[in-house]
Amino acid sequence: xxxxxxxxxxxxxxxxxxxxxxxxxxxxxxxxxxxxxxxxxxxxxxxxxxxxxxxxxxxxxxxxxxxxxxxxxxxxxxxxxxxxxxxxxxxxxxxxxxxxxxxxxxxxxxxxxxxxxxxxxxxxxxxxxxxxxxxxxxxxxxxxxxxxxxxxxxxxxxxxxxxxxxxxxxxxxxxxxxxxxxxxxxxxxxxxxxxxxxxxxxxxxxxxxxxxxxxxxxxxxxxxxxxxxxxxxxxxxxxxxxxxxxxxxxxxxxxxxxxxxxxxxxxxxxxxxxxxxxxxxxxxxxxxxxxxxxxxxxxxxxxxxxxxxxxxxxxxxxxxxxxxxxxxxxxxxxxxxxxxxxxxxxxxxxxxxxxxxxxxxxxxxxx
Numbered sequence: 551x552x553x554x555x556x557x558x559x560x561x562x563x564x565x566x567x568x569x570x571x572x573x574x575x576x577x578x579x580x581x582x583x584x585x586x587x588x589x590x591x592x593x594x595x596x597x598x599x600x601x602x603x604x605x606x607x608x609x610x611x612x613x614x615x616x617x618x619x620x621x622x623x624x625x626x627x628x629x630x631x632x633x634x635x636x637x638x639x640x641x642x643x644x645x646x647x648x649x650x651x652x653x654x655x656x657x658x659x660x661x662x663x664x665x666x667x668x669x670x671x672x673x674x675x676x677x678x679x680x681x682x683x684x685x686x687x688x689x690x691x692x693x694x695x696x697x698x699x700x701x702x703x704x705x706x707x708x709x710x711x712x713x714x715x716x717x718x719x720x721x722x723x724x725x726x727x728x729x730x731x732x733x734x735x736x737x738x739x740x741x742x743x744x745x746x747x748x749x750x751x752x753x754x755x756x757x758x759x760x761x762x763x764x765x766x767x768x769x770x771x772x773x774x775x776x777x778x779x780x781x782x783x784x785x786x787x788x789x790x791x792x793x794x795x796x797x798x799x800x801x802x803x804x805x806x807x808x809x810x811x812x813x814x815x816x817x818x819x820x821x822x823x824x825x826x827x828x829x830x831x832x833x834x835x836x837x838x839x840x841x842x843x844x845x846x847x848x849x850x851x852x853x854x855x856x857x858x859x860x861x862x863x864x865x866x867x868x869x870x871x872x873x874x875x876x877x878x879x880x881x882x883x884x885x886x887x888x889x890x891x892x893x894x895x896x897x898x899x900x901x902x903x904x905x906x907x908x909x910x911x912x913x914x915x916x917x
Contacts, residue, residue, distance in 0.1 A: 555583055558582075560584075565587070565589075570603060582847070587623070597894040598893060619878070626667060630643065641906050644679065655905075662902045664715075664719035672719070675722065678724075680704065682754060688729075701756065727776055727795065728754030729774055731754070741773075745778060787828040807836040
């Protein structure tokens, strides 16, 4: 039973409160075998503190007998989606990079982000956003996108992926199959997209194809109902979208991660725990439940029951765990705890500040 819980827990990512490892997150790592942790602004005070926090979390995992280190993740895109701010480099939104249109600049941004994250012990960045920004009323994407041209978004996204991953941090192309043309924030409700498949092939999907060509380590799903693909459930919960389109048709072999299952687009309509089972059945490998311990425990227990009663096949479970293991082995091994002094030295290093200012100037943006 203990091994079964640990295998299921390895598929979950959790968040927690506080600047040090909370009793709740320690319990999730020790008792439920959770293998992934996400940090938010509420967990961040400075470079030394983040490095010490990661060291503490990894120590809990080691003491609990985890076979691989924790994968510690963060949303660090630049612009308004950045959990690490000053003294780390403050980056403009990726719209600025798109305006310049230089793949080399995009690659340098990815490498710079990775250098600062890696120094703190963070080896997984939920970036870049490769949504195509075609709806000016979109409340959640906007200038997070490189722009409104699919080719530009794909080229910039692929270059940023290479910069991140060549520097040792796993990247994540998001939000599949496209969140750019929505007018609802999936944190608050369920957005819908009514485009035909031909339009998706022309606009929304090309950046993800380029990300796959670039070897992106992970792809994040969107809690968006795309009616031409599946008119009953959002992409995250849809076998047609995840297993059918992304895994089989587009031949993506990396880790598929759902967006946070406590977002209202899923939680209010299906529930986070049932949503975790449906996401796993659809083909998602990694399942973030980021806010409450109650939802985290319920989701893990629901997936354990699904494995036991075979509503989730053992083959799919084995395949997901194998993909996650390969991801961790590539980006975490050989493992060394972060050095707080090195984390401080890397934060806001001069050449990165120069690059950030150059992007702002060339894009015609003001700080």
